[in-house]
Amino acid sequence: MPKVLISDKMDPRAAEIFRERGVEVDEITGKTPEELKAIIGEYDGLAIRSSTKVTKEILEHATNLKVVGRAGIGVDNVDIPAASAKGVVVMNTPFGNSITTAEHAIALMFALARQLPEADASTQAGKWEKNRFMGVEVTGKTLGLIGAGNIGSIVADRALGLKMKVVAFDPFLTEERAVELGVTKVTLDELLARADFITLHTPLTDQTRNILSAENLAKTKKGVRIVNCARGGLIDEAALKEGLDSGHIAGAALDVFVTEPAKESPLFGTPNFISTPHLGASTTEAQVNVAIQVAEQMADYLVSGGVINALNMPSLSAEEAPKLRPYMGLAEKLGSLVGQLAHGAIDRISIHREGAAAELNPKPITSAVLKGFLGTQTATVNMVNAPVLARDRGVEVREIRTEREGDYHTLLRVAVRTADGERSVVGTLFGDSAPRLVELFGIKVEADLVGPMIYVVNEDAPGFIGRIGTLLGEAGVNIGTFHLGRREAGGEAVLLLSVDETVDAALLAKVKALPGVKTAMALSF
Numbered sequence: 444m445p446k447v448l449i450s451d452k453m454d455p456r457a458a459e460i461f462r463e464r465g466v467e468v469d470e471i472t473g474k475t476p477e478e479l480k481a482i483i484g485e486y487d488g489l490a491i492r493s494s495t496k497v498t499k500e501i502l503e504h505a506t507n508l509k510v511v512g513r514a515g516i517g518v519d520n521v522d523i524p525a526a527s528a529k530g531v532v533v534m535n536t537p538f539g540n541s542i543t544t545a546e547h548a549i550a551l552m553f554a555l556a557r558q559l560p561e562a563d564a565s566t567q568a569g570k571w572e573k574n575r576f577m578g579v580e581v582t583g584k585t586l587g588l589i590g591a592g593n594i595g596s597i598v599a600d601r602a603l604g605l606k607m608k609v610v611a612f613d614p615f616l617t618e619e620r621a622v623e624l625g626v627t628k629v630t631l632d633e634l635l636a637r638a639d640f641i642t643l644h645t646p647l648t649d650q651t652r653n654i655l656s657a658e659n660l661a662k663t664k665k666g667v668r669i670v671n672c673a674r675g676g677l678i679d680e681a682a683l684k685e686g687l688d689s690g691h692i693a694g695a696a697l698d699v700f701v702t703e704p705a706k707e708s709p710l711f712g713t714p715n716f717i718s719t720p721h722l723g724a725s726t727t728e729a730q731v732n733v734a735i736q737v738a739e740q741m742a743d744y745l746v747s748g749g750v751i752n753a754l755n756m757p758s759l760s761a762e763e764a765p766k767l768r769p770y771m772g773l774a775e776k777l778g779s780l781v782g783q784l785a786h787g788a789i790d791r792i793s794i795h796r797e798g799a800a801a802e803l804n805p806k807p808i809t810s811a812v813l814k815g816f817l818g819t820q821t822a823t824v825n826m827v828n829a830p831v832l833a834r835d836r837g838v839e840v841r842e843i844r845t846e847r848e849g850d851y852h853t854l855l856r857v858a859v860r861t862a863d864g865e866r867s868v869v870g871t872l873f874g875d876s877a878p879r880l881v882e883l884f885g886i887k888v889e890a891d892l893v894g895p896m897i898y899v900v901n902e903d904a905p906g907f908i909g910r911i912g913t914l915l916g917e918a919g920v921n922i923g924t925f926h927l928g929r930r931e932a933g934g935e936a937v938l939l940l941s942v943d944e945t946v947d948a949a950l951l952a953k954v955k956a957l958p959g960v961k962t963a964m965a966l967s968f
């Protein structure tokens with residue numbers, strides 16, 4: 444039974460779903476990295492929010508880990524390249540807390556507009572300072588949206604409902620989408636110059652880090668109010684403090700900080716500064732949503748191989764998984780075969796799906812081919828890192844589909860381009876489940892690709908089968924299956940033999956020395 448650790452505070456529905464789906468679950472929150480390292484080896488899955496840092500070091504101790512599930516959106520607390528290198532799938536729940544976070548941004552915008560926290564503190568201190576707190580209306584004001592993805596779009600919708608004008612800066616926002624959202628797409632400089640309120644909704648990347656730098660804050664309209672419910676690091680906190688102190692910035696509300704937990708900050712105590720402790724996603728509704736989603740996704744993966752919302756692997760629904768699994772087995776074998784047989788540098792690999800296979804989700808099949816292919820070159824390849832490794836090695840990957848059926852109702856053809864030209868291997872599924880090779884470098888040959896095998900190319904001439912059978916028999920090597928194919932009578936022939944044990948170099952040399960043999964190689968699957 445797979446076992447999952449929930450290491451951050453999560454709604455109890457997560458643990459219930461894991462148990463309902465046949466996954467054992469421990470909930471141990473608040474562990475230090477050292478304590479987590481000591482126990483992580485026991486688990487197949489790790490369910491987290493933003494507190495647990497899944498570092499390379501933690502992953503090195505995670506000997507059984509298959510999946511990290513983030514109940515939420517941001518995965519900057521997970522070392523995804525290190526997880527990919529270890530074959531650990533990283534998934535998040537991209538929509539479960541979007542509405543809640545958008546609402547928090549709007550709440551902070553109103554809190555700034557009417558100085559709610561300071562007015563509350565003053566009133567509860569018995570001061571009744573009615574004349575001190577003069578607010579501004581949001582109606583008719585311009586909201587500058589930096590990042591118009593899931594959360595940004597919801598914020599825009601709510602702001603339009605409040606009769607604000609919305610301008611958006613997002614390099615990936617199309618004009619059509621902007622029109623659909625009812626926002627005006629602008630450059631960052633235009634946004635800075637026009638916005639009365641600015642709200643940030645981007646991930647933290649090299650491009651967005653310090654997007655509100657000292658220089659950009661200086662370009663904002665005097666009296667601007669700024670909200671950040673996305674990620675610490677998007678705003679230069681020191682420059683923000685200066686802007687508040689000088690009065691250029693009329694107010695700022697941060698839910699997220701460069702360093703979290705933010706137990707101290709030069710911003711604390713600054714007039715017109717509001718902070719919340721990373722509460723963007725903290726509503727009952729959002730936490731139930733993300734807990735249910737993460738547990739369902741992780742259980743699907745651990746129990747039936749379904750992959751949804753993975754950041755380092757193609758998606759594969761739990762319904763698709765049983766249908767695709769035999770194809771992935773076939774794909775991996777064909778990738779491995781071509782990797783073992785093709786000589787020299789390979790700069791392109793084409794994966795053709797023909798007949799019934801053309802209808803399938805191509806990404807898992809491609810990953811499986813690449814896993815098989817690269818597995819002949821490195822031991823560290825897996826379904827997760829195979830496409831990245833292929834790209835790093837300069838291998839172009841092509842996916843081609845042909846609906847038309849040929850001799851077989853379903854086929855996968857894997858072709859590689861080498862200095863000697865293109866060479867391909869072809870396989871099908873017998874009875875929709877049993878992988879079978881049906882063509883090798885243009886020669887029809889039907890074979891199961893299993894265990895240790897010997898591949899021989901020879902001149903088609905009488906007596907050869909007897910000679911190789913005798914040679915292997917005398918060496919005590921038992922032949923499991925025997926598959927023959929040839930281009931034409933008397934031409935080049937291919938022999939694929941499965942044997943009960945791996946053939947050593949000395950015996951292979953004897954096979955190569957048999958009359959008519961052009962090539963002999965040991966293969967393994």
Ligand SMILES: NC(=O)c1ccc[n+]([C@@H]2O[C@H](COP(=O)([O-])OP(=O)(O)OC[C@H]3O[C@@H](n4cnc5c(N)ncnc54)[C@H](O)[C@@H]3O)[C@@H](O)[C@H]2O)c1
Pocket residue numbers: 516517518537540541544589590591592593594595612613614615616644645646647648650651672673674698699721722723724725
């Ligand atoms: N405070 C919280 O508790 C909380 C809760 C949920 C999400 N978040 C954070 O909110 C952020 C947004 O989440 P989302 O679900 O909307 O993500 P999303 O991926 O749907 O949207 C992000 C948007 O940012 C845009 N973007 C990327 N680079 C940009 C750049 N250089 N300049 C401008 N725009 C750029 C993208 O095109 C995209 O439209 C994430 O950082 C997420 O981690 C915080």
Ligand SMILES: O=C(O)[C@H](O)COP(=O)(O)O
Pocket residue numbers: 492493494514515516517518540721722723724725
């Ligand atoms: O990216 C997110 O989903 C938010 O930052 C929420 O983080 P949390 O789950 O720790 O509240």
